[in-house]
Amino acid sequence: MAFEGLSGRLSEVFKKLKGRGKVKESDIKEVMREVRMALLEADVNYKVAKDFVASVSEKAMGSEVLESLTPAQQIIKIVNDELTELMGSTNARITFSSKIPTIIMMCGLQGAGKTTHCAKLSRYFKQSGKRPLLAACDVYRPAAIQQLQIVGEQAGVPVFEMGQGDPVEIARKAVLHARDYGNDILILDTAGRLHIDEELMDELRRIKEAVQPQEILLVIDAMTGQDAVNVAKSFDETLGIDGTILTKLDGDTRGGAALSVRAVTGKPIKFVGTGEKLDNLEPFYPDRMASRILGMGDVLTLIEKA
Amino acid sequence: MGFFEKISAGLKKTRDSLMGRLEDLAAGFTKVDEDFFDELEETLIMGDVGANVTMRIMDELRDRVRHAGITEPTEVIGQLREIITGLMGEESPLDLSTKPSVVLVIGVNGVGKTTTIGKMAAYLRGEGKQVLLAAADTFRAAAAEQLAVWADRAGAELIRHEEGSDPASVVFDAIHAGKSRGADVIICDTAGRLHNKKNLMDELSKIARVISRELPDAAVEVLLVLDATTGQNAISQARSFQEAAGITGIVLTKLDGTAKGGAVIGIREELGVPVKFIGVGEGIDDLRPFVPAEFAAALFEGQEL
Ligand SMILES: Nc1nc2c(ncn2[C@@H]2O[C@H](COP(=O)(O)OP(=O)(O)OP(=O)(O)O)[C@@H](O)[C@H]2O)c(=O)[nH]1
Ligand SMILES: Nc1nc2c(ncn2[C@@H]2O[C@H](COP(=O)(O)OP(=O)(O)OP(=O)(O)O)[C@@H](O)[C@H]2O)c(=O)[nH]1
Ligand SMILES: [Mg+2]
Ligand SMILES: [Mg+2]
Numbered sequence: 001m002a003f004e005g006l007s008g009r010l011s012e013v014f015k016k017l018k019g020r021g022k023v024k025e026s027d028i029k030e031v032m033r034e035v036r037m038a039l040l041e042a043d044v045n046y047k048v049a050k051d052f053v054a055s056v057s058e059k060a061m062g063s064e065v066l067e068s069l070t071p072a073q074q075i076i077k078i079v080n081d082e083l084t085e086l087m088g089s090t091n092a093r094i095t096f097s098s099k100i101p102t103i104i105m106m107c108g109l110q111g112a113g114k115t116t117h118c119a120k121l122s123r124y125f126k127q128s129g130k131r132p133l134l135a136a137c138d139v140y141r142p143a144a145i146q147q148l149q150i151v152g153e154q155a156g157v158p159v160f161e162m163g164q165g166d167p168v169e170i171a172r173k174a175v176l177h178a179r180d181y182g183n184d185i186l187i188l189d190t191a192g193r194l195h196i197d198e199e200l201m202d203e204l205r206r207i208k209e210a211v212q213p214q215e216i217l218l219v220i221d222a223m224t225g226q227d228a229v230n231v232a233k234s235f236d237e238t239l240g241i242d243g244t245i246l247t248k249l250d251g252d253t254r255g256g257a258a259l260s261v262r263a264v265t266g267k268p269i270k271f272v273g274t275g276e277k278l279d280n281l282e283p284f285y286p287d288r289m290a291s292r293i294l295g296m297g298d299v300l301t302l303i304e305k306a
Numbered sequence: 307m308g309f310f311e312k313i314s315a316g317l318k319k320t321r322d323s324l325m326g327r328l329e330d331l332a333a334g335f336t337k338v339d340e341d342f343f344d345e346l347e348e349t350l351i352m353g354d355v356g357a358n359v360t361m362r363i364m365d366e367l368r369d370r371v372r373h374a375g376i377t378e379p380t381e382v383i384g385q386l387r388e389i390i391t392g393l394m395g396e397e398s399p400l401d402l403s404t405k406p407s408v409v410l411v412i413g414v415n416g417v418g419k420t421t422t423i424g425k426m427a428a429y430l431r432g433e434g435k436q437v438l439l440a441a442a443d444t445f446r447a448a449a450a451e452q453l454a455v456w457a458d459r460a461g462a463e464l465i466r467h468e469e470g471s472d473p474a475s476v477v478f479d480a481i482h483a484g485k486s487r488g489a490d491v492i493i494c495d496t497a498g499r500l501h502n503k504k505n506l507m508d509e510l511s512k513i514a515r516v517i518s519r520e521l522p523d524a525a526v527e528v529l530l531v532l533d534a535t536t537g538q539n540a541i542s543q544a545r546s547f548q549e550a551a552g553i554t555g556i557v558l559t560k561l562d563g564t565a566k567g568g569a570v571i572g573i574r575e576e577l578g579v580p581v582k583f584i585g586v587g588e589g590i591d592d593l594r595p596f597v598p599a600e601f602a603a604a605l606f607e608g609q610e611l
Contacts, residue, residue: 043354043539046348109563111418141452142424142452143452143454143455144448146451147448147452150448151447154447194562196563196564223539224536225354225537225565226351226352226537226565227564248415250503251539253537253539256537276446
């Protein structure tokens with residue numbers, strides 16, 4: 001019941017509309033209520049969903065839909081197009097610095113997938129002929145350094161570590177190390193932290209000031225619920241993120257958090273994680289994400305039936 | 307410090323201001339009208355309760371309000387808390403009545419399984435129990451090393467094999483070591499796995515079978531760890547893990563963040579599985595028994611966007 005998606009929700013409404021030809025404004029209201037419910041069940045933030053539905057309703061009230069003989073198709077098309085648009089573009093580009101190394105800093109909540117994605121990214125760059133270096137700036141989590149060393153080895157990428165020292169100092173030394181050894185990309189693994197933990201958020205700010213990364217990427221779990229907006233907003237306000245990596249999309253989550261994060265930060269989703277293995281890294285496709293949030297596979301069949 | 311205070315402290319707010327939020331909500335309204343119900347509905351959805359479950363709760367609330375002729379917003383909030391507290395059931399302690407007893411800890415990736423085991427081991431050690439940990443996550447990089455650090459901190463024993471070995475055989479060894487060394491509780495860590503991956507879920511079923519075969523009369527708790535930050539996917543997780551290994555309880559972690567874990571209400575409703583513990587931080591003392599009334603109260607602390 002909870003995961004029937006937009007199509008399940010709309011099919012009832014459309015059954016009523018079918019054969020009636022034109023739809024009335026009141027019909028659109030009913031349809032939009034279902035759109036809103038579907039977004040909420042997909043974990044799109046409540047306020048984001050509200051705003052989205054308001055703007056789509058306005059478009060749908062436009063004459064084309066009301067005059068159309070296939071209102072259902074029209075409405076679904078508008079919802080899908082608007083959502084795809086909001087998801088941004090396919091943009092996996094990383095800004096490279098003119099002098100080495102280009103620094104990428106990963107940040108995010110505990111367990112989001114930062115360490116794994118440091119290794120995935122390093123592997124990705126290595127395959128394109130770069131010479132990446134990983135740096136272990138998580139000095140808190142038990143065995144975090146060993147974890148990075150193991151995944152670094154799997155990726156064939158060296159790891160810079162200084163044990164449980166000061167993360168800011170480790171980042172700074174890692175930059176020098178990268179310069180000395182000709183590593184053109186440096187990826188900083190940081191400890192997971194809550195967005196409301198002022199002390200640890202300040203640590204990230206100090207790392208940023210010390211090494212001026214070209215890319216600060218927020219790693220966010222695709223299964224995140226309503227709180228995704230608060231998390232994204234805090235990290236963005238504290239650090240000015242350049243993009244996000246959406247992880248664990250190999251699950252069956254609808255991933256509405258993607259829309260929330262886009263809506264509050266306006267920053268691109270650059271990569272998605274689709275598994276625990278190091279080659280499970282893909283560019284982000286806005287249209288696929290929109291269909292996923294809406295349960296669109298079914299919606300497309302519905303358009304045919306409507 | 308209760309988890310309630312811990313959350314408030316994390317937010318740099320006092321318990322008073324938490325109550326304040328509820329009072330604000332009530333004070334902002336002079337009568338019980340649709341706007342007021344909308345506001346309550348929003349609070350629930352913002353707490354990840356989910357649209358469907360929220361609608362059911364709101365229906366029940368409207369019924370109660372109508373029947374009892376309630377006109378005071380404060381009273382309505384009281385009723386809502388009562389409904390939610392009721393949905394969460396009673397406090398439900400672990401059954402560790404046999405020697406040894408087994409706790410199998412499962413869940414998706416990164417939710418806090420290993421950390422919870424570390425905390426739980428310390429908690430049980432504090433009660434004077436002999437605890438043995440089984441490092442049956444043989445897949446994730448440095449998973450056994452991580453558990454070894456926790457075993458050390460908690461003063462528990464550890465059984466581990468090398469990376470890549472069969473998790474069920476680690477559990478098998480741990481059970482036999484536990485029996486011969488007179489352990490009171492054997493806690494098994496498992497690799498994080500997404501619930502839609504059949505082969506990984508089958509591996510869990512196999513572990514569960516080994517436990518019931520080797521210790522047919524033992525008290526066995528199968529705890530599903532859920533991250534409070536997770537949204538509606540938590541329900542899908544619970545359903546799949548229930549099917550694969552028969553869960554007896556839930557541990558809701560990361561409640562020290564701003565997320566409230568409202569998704570567990572739907573799980574309790576649908577599967578009837580109780581929340582047994584909550585995680586409120588990364589420290590060794592940050593595991594608490596779950597108290598339904600506290601949880602209901604915490605839900606109302608909505609965060610502004
Ligand atoms: N299925 C799946 N699992 C993932 C993905 N990315 C990471 N994981 C798993 O998620 C868990 C947590 O990943 P980590 O990389 O340790 O996360 P982290 O953000 O570094 O965690 P902390 O350092 O503790 O904050 C591990 O079990 C990973 O294997 C993904 O895209 N899909
Ligand atoms: N803030 C907070 N962090 C927690 C809590 N419980 C665990 N963590 C953190 O979450 C991250 C992941 O915890 P783990 O115990 O490694 O999670 P896991 O489920 O064993 O992960 P995998 O084995 O990779 O699937 C670590 O950084 C923990 O310190 C909690 O209650 N609150
Ligand atoms: Mg990490
Ligand atoms: Mg673990």
